[in-house]
Amino acid sequence: MAQAMVFADGIVLIADNKGNLQRAVTEWEAELERKGMTINVRKSKIMHIGREQENIEILCKSEPIEMVDEYTYLGTVISRNGKVDQEISNTIKKANAIYCHLCNIVIGKGEVEKNV
DSSP states (O other): OEEEEEETTEEEEEESSHHHHHHHHHHHHHHHHHTTOOOOTTTOEEOOOSSSOOOOOOEETTEEOEEOSEEEETTEEEETTSOOHHHHHHHHHHHHHHHHHHHHHHHHTTSSOTTO
């Protein structure tokens, strides 16, 4: 069984095994071609999520799709090991960058003393 998440021009296929994922990729490839669209194999990635790390090969247009350890989808980092450590780290970095930017704007103009 395979499921699809579609947003704008991005498609994420989720399957419970290699065979179902290959079947889903093949079906999407054929349907998109019927509609005059194509899958960019270079931008496509696959990832196996779970305790046992397994390298799998999925083909699209007779080319293997690159396997990755993490992938960012709609701003969220998905890791191969299922942990969210990288996502938490990225969120903290983004918050720190905004805080530093705001401090430079407010304190840099002398509107607030640094000892506040």
